Amino acid sequence: xxxxxxxxxxxxxxxxxxxxxxxxxxxxxxxxxxxxxxxxxxxxxxxxxxxxxxxxxxxxxxxxxxxxxxxxxxxxxxxxxxxxxxxxxxxxxxxxxxxxxxxxxxxxxxxxxxxxxxxxxxxxxxxxxxxxxxxxxxxxxxxxxxxxxxxxxxxxxxxxxxxxxxxxxxxxxxxxxxxxxxxxxxxxxxxxxxxxxxxxxxxxxx
Amino acid sequence: xxxxxxxxxxxxxxxxxxxxxxxxxxxxxxxxxxxxxxxxxxxxxxxxxxxxxxxxxxxxxxxxxxxxxxxxxxxxxxxxxxxxxxxxxxxxxxxxxxxxxxxxxxxxxxxxxxxxxxxxxxxxxxxxxxxxxxxxxxxxxxxxxxxxxxxxxxxxxxxxxxxxxxxxxxxxxxxxxxxxxxxxxxxxxxxxxxxxxxxxxxxxxxx
Numbered sequence: 426x427x428x429x430x431x432x433x434x435x436x437x438x439x440x441x442x443x444x445x446x447x448x449x450x451x452x453x454x455x456x457x458x459x460x461x462x463x464x465x466x467x468x469x470x471x472x473x474x475x476x477x478x479x480x481x482x483x484x485x486x487x488x489x490x491x492x493x494x495x496x497x498x499x500x501x502x503x504x505x506x507x508x509x510x511x512x513x514x515x516x517x518x519x520x521x522x523x524x525x526x527x528x529x530x531x532x533x534x535x536x537x538x539x540x541x542x543x544x545x546x547x548x549x550x551x552x553x554x555x556x557x558x559x560x561x562x563x564x565x566x567x568x569x570x571x572x573x574x575x576x577x578x579x580x581x582x583x584x585x586x587x588x589x590x591x592x593x594x595x596x597x598x599x600x601x602x603x604x605x606x607x608x609x610x611x612x613x614x615x616x617x618x619x620x621x622x623x624x625x626x627x628x629x630x631x
Numbered sequence: 632x633x634x635x636x637x638x639x640x641x642x643x644x645x646x647x648x649x650x651x652x653x654x655x656x657x658x659x660x661x662x663x664x665x666x667x668x669x670x671x672x673x674x675x676x677x678x679x680x681x682x683x684x685x686x687x688x689x690x691x692x693x694x695x696x697x698x699x700x701x702x703x704x705x706x707x708x709x710x711x712x713x714x715x716x717x718x719x720x721x722x723x724x725x726x727x728x729x730x731x732x733x734x735x736x737x738x739x740x741x742x743x744x745x746x747x748x749x750x751x752x753x754x755x756x757x758x759x760x761x762x763x764x765x766x767x768x769x770x771x772x773x774x775x776x777x778x779x780x781x782x783x784x785x786x787x788x789x790x791x792x793x794x795x796x797x798x799x800x801x802x803x804x805x806x807x808x809x810x811x812x813x814x815x816x817x818x819x820x821x822x823x824x825x826x827x828x829x830x831x832x833x834x835x836x837x838x
Binding site: 441444445447448451452454455456458459460461462463465466469470473474475476477478479480488490493495497499505508509511512513514515516517518519520521522523524525530531532533534535536537538545547549566567568569570571574575581596597598599600601602603604605608610613614615616617619620623 | 649650652653656657659660661663664666667668670671674675678679684685686694696699701703705709711714715717718719720721722723724725726727728729730731736737738739740741742743744751753755772773774775776777778779780781785787788789803804805806807808809810811812814815817820821823824826827830
């Protein structure tokens with residue numbers, strides 16, 4: 426089978442070469458450590474980077490690599506909203522366990538920014554944007570309302586405007602890396618069980 | 632010595648108190664939130680009396696759930712830095728295979744904010760903060776310098792101590808952190824993928 430680098434077309438080659446030329450030019454006035462860093466990695470980059478963009482769109486917004494997508498949302502917090510959100514997160518011990526019910530969520534963080542006037546909400550999830558938002562809306566609607574009622578403009582998870590609201594607050598990443606891009610949450614859970622069963626089996630025969 | 636472990640009844644009582652306190656804090660919240668909280672009360676009490684795991688510190692900064700930690704940085708671009716970093720990311724075409732070398736990194740995102748004046752860098756990784764930063768510094772120092780020299784005050788990864796101080800200074804610890812499989816490290820998942828494949832082959836042979 427031909428490797429990625431072997432299948433680059435002439436136009437892809439030309440586009441890549443142009444990109445690397447521009448990159449070099451931009452780094453001419455970078456700080457010393459950056460210029461040296463680029464010089465050291467550029468050979469390797471040229472060799473392994475394919476003409477094909479590896480990340481795809483997760484749907485309406487966000488990037489996706491393999492089966493795993495990113496959602497990054499920043500919203501203004503209402504007055505007193507931070508106090509309520511923090512009390513809720515604190516009561517939960519920081520552990521939003523109900524999110525297990527979503528089934529496609531790898532990880533999720535809530536970060537307060539700019540003196541508690543903004544909240545950053547980041548998740549890594551399986552699949553496409555649209556069904557993912559549907560999962561939140563159908564599987565943990567009350568949890569979503571309890572948390573997000575504290576941000577400005579939240580229309581309510583059952584509102585027909587909810588998806589447009591999310592889009593208006595979402596920032597698509599410019600770089601997205603996933604170590605195990607084919608590993609869905611469901612597959613991870615199954616593998617954990619297989620691992621345990623194999624251990625027990627080996628214990629039994631050993 | 633008296634047992635430190637709370638009885639089930641005591642745990643339930645603590646959980647009920649927490650939910651009651653939440654109701655008080657939410658007294659002036661929008662109606663949809665109060666309704667939602669009322670709907671959740673029973674479930675919340677149950678979760679709170681038997682938490683699966685509690686959020687802990689990942690070390691110097693950041694939160695951890697089980698074996699998986701979060702790092703969230705908000706960084707200010709130096710003049711020209713945003714253009715350089717964007718060009719670098721575009722040249723990679725979504726290929727971050729170099730990051731595989733870190734070995735403990737689950738996921739990583741670069742998000743440009745506020746008209747390219749700031750960047751959000753967020754990762755999920757295995758274990759403790761200090762060891763993780765060391766991994767970046769020793770395993771992928773050049774990509775780190777090429778990317779992070781875009782920011783104000785980047786000391787250069789060779790100055791590990793200064794770099795750690797700089798990172799800690801720009802890091803914002805998450806106050807909520809959820810991980811679906813908190814006991815699965817990247818290394819363990821890779822191993823389990825092999826075990827899973829071997830089991831399938833084995834079952835194919837005996838079946």
